[in-house]
Amino acid sequence: MGDVGIDRRAFLAGVGGITVGAGAASLTACETRPGRTSTVSGTTLVVRNFGGSYGEANRKAVYDPFTRETGVRIKVVNFAHDQMLAQIREGRPRFDVMDIDMSNLLLFAREGASEPLDYGRLKNTRNAGIPQSLLTPNGVGKSYWASVLAYRTDAFDGRKPESWADFWSLGAFPGSRALQGEVDWPELEFALLADGVPLDGLYPLDVDRAFRVLDEIRGSVRTFWEYGAEPGELLSRGSVKASSTWAGRLQHLIDDKVPLAYEWNGARRQSNGYGIPKGSANPDAAYKLIDFALRPEVQAHMARLYPDGPVVPAAYGHLTESTAMRLASTPGHLLSGFDLDIDWWLENQDAVTRRWQKWLRA
Template sequence: MHFPSRRLGVTAVAVALTMITAGCSIGSDSAGGGGKKLTFTSYGSGYQEAQAKAWLTPWAKAEGVTAVQDQPTDYAKIKTMVESKRVSWDVVDTEPFFPVGACGKYAEKLDFDKIDKSKFPEGTVSDCAVPDAMYSLALVYDPKKYPDAKPTSVADFFDTKKFPGKRLAPGFATGGAIEAALVGDGVTPDKLYPLDYDRAFKKLDTLGDNLSFWDTSAQSQQALESKQADMALVWSGRAYMAAKNGSVYEPVWQDNMLAYAVLMVPKGAPNKDRAMDFIAYATSAEPQAAFAEDQPYAAVNSDAEPKLDSLAESWNTARPDIQDKGFYQNVDWWAKNQDQATERWTDWATG
């Protein structure tokens, strides 16, 4: 599926199977070999490599489990597995919209006797998914373009008189451009949903030829590094990676849209109980800290204390001051309305 690879900034690669042997022979519980197994699926690239390093490998070694990795996450494949009763994935990293909308049908309810949901940010836990990585859609700008008055909120993204120049925004419905347009037009975050498509598209239209879009977050990072825009709405992780590579953009955290990835268990997963154990471990403090030290995503466990350098800390969306200036994308609304919103976005973008 394309939307998740846009969201997390990883490139969907051809499906490949990586076997990580953690102290025992390969084989499933039902294969007659007696081996303990768990299959973890995510989006590949450095993102999944970091998840394996921080979560999967140490957990599997400690538990004597053979860990199998697959990629990329694919919602259609999950549905096909469940409907055919041939589920091979145990834990999957996804957008929150899917397991929230498919809870009980394509996603198992989680065992909160094992998973401590008290450590997650308020509002991020659902019956069938818990967060595993946090990030934000933030406004960034080139300070050399605006040496005097500087942008201070998302509203300035739409003020081409005071802040002339090229704009860049996510080019797909779930990316946050609709929410940004409404906030920029004066809608307060608590009044955003249900989204007023007509008002949002009218606001985006005011940017005219000044506005262009990124389709993958890798494109957004490249655009920052090559200074293709004066102001951009991009994922915080990609802005951080661009900054590491020398880009000059500075963030504006007012009205940043907080978002997160989740872990879910497909309905009928062959190793459901073990999947709950893994999720409990992966979202605990130390593994979360280790992941945040490796990737440009914030830890979701409130007890996690990642050791970050000054640059990474400046983009750390778990910071209270960033959280206080932001709002969460409404996962429940998107779980019910993603298809409609995508259709409306496509009609506007191609009209």
């Protein structure tokens, strides 16, 4: 699951004077600085991630193996995005690597707060099949996560909703619903899919149409959830029969035989990635860590511990089918879902967010 919620909203509110196109630096910009040694053994590299089970999985799958191989020790911090930006603006970032979602990496690039990446130093991105959209000038994708439809398998007389159109069909699939509240981008895409818009025709979003479709289901939405565990709590109690959710957040309940399931058709994918803040004290070690984390076997190890999908397709050769089918970047799921258009959302976020907040409170 991505780095979202209050942290993102605070960061977006704190970013001022964004210049569109400022992130269009060359993919081959050189990062090595005069007089900077390439010897990294014994270095302590400070990585910012959002902690919790995600941080622990990174420790086991990435950081500890990297330390054993290189001698570079890893220290983890969990600064909020506005804190990160303030430190960079002061010229004294207290972290060397950013592990954040790709939309915020784009915002950091536009603010001039991150270093252009030298892809010549990231050999594991070469011919690796990483989507071009994740190879950006100032950030490289590391994992996929997704918002999907979830439902109680005992709710609809043995039938299962197989699309967002089914989620909206209260006649065929009666019962209370839950949708995401203000914790991340509004789920306008799901309303449009329910109304017949094809996956490849979503963007630019028809905002008026999306809100009209949301109006149709408003009376049956019991809750607009605000934290990742909430859909599982609502579904397991039977408070709602179907909900949007972040893929992976229900897996422990499913493993415990709670009658829940996911539907991946129409999944909305987002990505986390790595960036290097402007003024990083240890760019050499930062490049080595990022490159290490993009090895197929390391990507696979991470996916076994935390339900985000690898960005390197070869990682799936190291995973069992049962594990692969739970991940957002499994080939079948890539075909049945779509990538959130970061550029569209950043361009339209203010107007859409105001309208969304007004609609929620109406």
